[in-house]
Amino acid sequence: MNIKLITVALSMAFIMIASTSYSQTKTPRISHRQERQQKRIAHGAKNGELTAKETAKLETREAKIQHDKRVAKSDGNVSSAERRKLRREENRTSRAIYRQKHDAQARH
Numbered sequence: 202m203n204i205k206l207i208t209v210a211l212s213m214a215f216i217m218i219a220s221t222s223y224s225q226t227k228t229p230r231i232s233h234r235q236e237r238q239q240k241r242i243a244h245g246a247k248n249g250e251l252t253a254k255e256t257a258k259l260e261t262r263e264a265k266i267q268h269d270k271r272v273a274k275s276d277g278n279v280s281s282a283e284r285r286k287l288r289r290e291e292n293r294t295s296r297a298i299y300r301q302k303h304d305a306q307a308r309h
Contacts, residue, residue: 228273232270234291234295235263235267238295238298239263242256250303259294262293265290266290269290
């Protein structure tokens with residue numbers, strides 16, 4: 202039952218990311234990377250590499266990145282500093298996904 206809830210949440214997040222990737226200010230690299238990271242999280246949750254708590258924390262990080270991206274686009278222009286910030290957040294989240302998927306924590 203928990204897996205179904207996580208799968209639904211991941212699907213909704215993926216749809217949200219896909220629908221916002223075509224706004225007026227283009228950030229295709231960031232959007233594409235978010236999609237890949239969502240797939241990594243979903244795969245980890247599905248095959249038991251991530252616990253429900255780990256999945257929720259990673260999803261929260263992805264939601265923050267999505268929020269920061271919307272804020273950056275709100276003025277119609279994503280500056281280089283904003284792009285750097287988004288890339289840094291994506292890099293940190295990517296490392297967190299890897300660490301959580303490969304830790305020695307027991308899955309139930």
